[in-house]
Structure formats: C-alpha cells, structure tokens
Amino acid sequence: MARTWRIIRCTPEELSAVLADGWLYPVWVVGASRMRDVDSGWPTPGRRLHHSFGVWPVLIDDTTEALEWRPQARMRLRARGWPMGEAEVTIDVRAHAQGCLVRITERAVRGPGAWIPGFLLDPPLHIRNRETLRRLAFLAEGHAARARAGAAETP
Incomplete structure (x- = not known):
C-alpha cells in the first residue's frame, strides 16, 4: 500500500x-487526461466521475466512484x-500549523495491478502520488490565495 503525504498551505475547508469539484480531477490526478461528465451530487458516495486516462490517440474512458466523503477530513x-x-x-x-x-x-484491489507485489508497485505509485499532491497543492493554494485577495478587496 503506497502512502504519500504533503503539507498544503491552505485550510482543510x-x-x-x-x-x-469533480471537473478539476484531471488537473491534479496524474494519468487522468480529461473529464467527460460528473454525476450530480459528486462527491456523495456512489456518485461517479467519468474521465479518460492516457494520451491521445490512446485514451481509455473509465470512471472513479466516491466511496466516502467527509469534508475537511477524508475522501475515499x-x-x-x-x-x-x-x-x-x-x-x-x-x-496543520502551516x-x-x-x-x-x-x-490496487482488482485486475492485473492487484497481482503485483507491493514492493514492486508501491515505488511508482509513490512517485505518481507525490506529483498528484504537488498539483493538488498548486490548485488549493492558488484558489485560497485568490479567495483571500478577493475578500480583502471587498469593502
């Protein structure tokens, strides 16, 4: 099981x-290349993101399903x-203080990826998720900074 962490300079909110925001998924998830649709009510458990992964001309359409959503604490x-x-x-x-x-x-829970021993699969997953967290930080910190700047400008 690959575990990767990062401190992101924004609030949990x-x-x-x-x-x-399901439409942002391919911006921060490494490997996701485009969104096709976001179920109404995302990220309520059972709702799905309809995305593609890969690079043109080899794009594969698939989905990601929300299993758990506890805002400011956990998404599964x-x-x-x-x-x-x-x-x-x-x-x-x-x-966190910062x-x-x-x-x-x-x-990996199903398919060929689940057959690969963790000691072989975890290192590339860690590298990918380190970049995923870097992208997520850019988005979250950027959104937070713009929101704070907008709030400061409001009389």
Whole structure:
C-alpha cells in the first residue's frame, strides 16, 4: 500500500472545495487526461466521475466512484483504469500549523495491478502520488490565495 503525504498551505475547508469539484480531477490526478461528465451530487458516495486516462490517440474512458466523503477530513475513491484494474484511494486531511497535512494512500484491489507485489508497485505509485499532491497543492493554494485577495478587496 503506497502512502504519500504533503503539507498544503491552505485550510482543510479550502482543500475540500477543490476535491469536491469533480471537473478539476484531471488537473491534479496524474494519468487522468480529461473529464467527460460528473454525476450530480459528486462527491456523495456512489456518485461517479467519468474521465479518460492516457494520451491521445490512446485514451481509455473509465470512471472513479466516491466511496466516502467527509469534508475537511477524508475522501475515499474507487478509481478504475481498465485494463490495468482498479485501486482504492484514500485522501486524509488534517489541520496543520502551516495549513493542512494531506496523505494519499493507494492500493490496487482488482485486475492485473492487484497481482503485483507491493514492493514492486508501491515505488511508482509513490512517485505518481507525490506529483498528484504537488498539483493538488498548486490548485488549493492558488484558489485560497485568490479567495483571500478577493475578500480583502471587498469593502
């Protein structure tokens, strides 16, 4: 099971706003290349993101399903990427003196990826999720900074 963490300089509320916007998914998730649709009510458990992964001309359409959503604390997803398989991804968020501590835990649960021993699969997942958290930080910190600047300008 690959675990990766990062301190992001925004509040858990500001980070949750980015996670709750399904249309932003391919901006911060490494491998996702475009959104096709977002179920109404996302990220309520059972709702799905309809995305593609890969690079043109080899794009594969699949979905990611919300399994758990506790704003400002936890998001659990079932990410599908067939023919490679499915993974369960948990994003835990905790308040931190510098903003929030965000941890992604990922494990393959179905398909060929689930057959690969963890000692072989975890290092590339860690590298990918380190970049995923870097992108998520850019989005969340940028959104937070713009919101604060806008609030400061309002009389």
